[in-house]
Amino acid sequence: MSPSRYGLLVGGLALFALVAPPGRAAEPSPARQARLAEIVAEDCGACHGMTRKGGLGPPLLTKNLAGYDDRTLATVILDGRPDTPMPPWRGLLSDDDALWIARYLKGETDVR
Template sequence: MRARITNILATFAASLAVVAPVCAKADPSAERQRELVNLVRQDCGSCHGMTFRGGLGPPLTSEALREKPADTLTATILNGRPGTPMPPWRQFVSEAEAGWIVDRLQKGFLDDAR
């Protein structure tokens, strides 16, 4: 139910934000969400595991991330973590998108992203 509302909102938001999704405060468009889900599952999954239980990088399960501050996690996605293999993703995701990814991960990405 919540997911459906989110989708409807996202579709609505997308129609407003097609030109400049980077600036949008709302969720990414449905199409962009699919791209982001694929990016997170596949490319983040290369180091963090496709089920997010970790690999060379730490786990990204909701259990592992729930208690961590969202803005720190968002900054990690955007800027990477110097001294570790975690690269900055700023070139590929906007701040709002990184925030959306963090939110989804903290709530349990796999549960509602399939």
């Protein structure tokens, strides 16, 4: 990660700590988490494979994503990747949704 990205991230975290109540207040509801897990399997799975081993899109296995921080992954999810078939999911997914999916893909959280 570049220093400026890192700075942004730290800033973002600090801001988060200031405005967010204790705990994971931004965590999607359990029902929403179940829906997000379904979206990952079915809709992300359409290109990345239901088992995330890849397809038209690259694999999204835990080991493939280990080097990326949550915010970077969430940004790719929300804004897509220009000049590739990866679409921007903003509009269908909120910021919190995308961050949860990032952690879910990295194996750091699961549907509660």
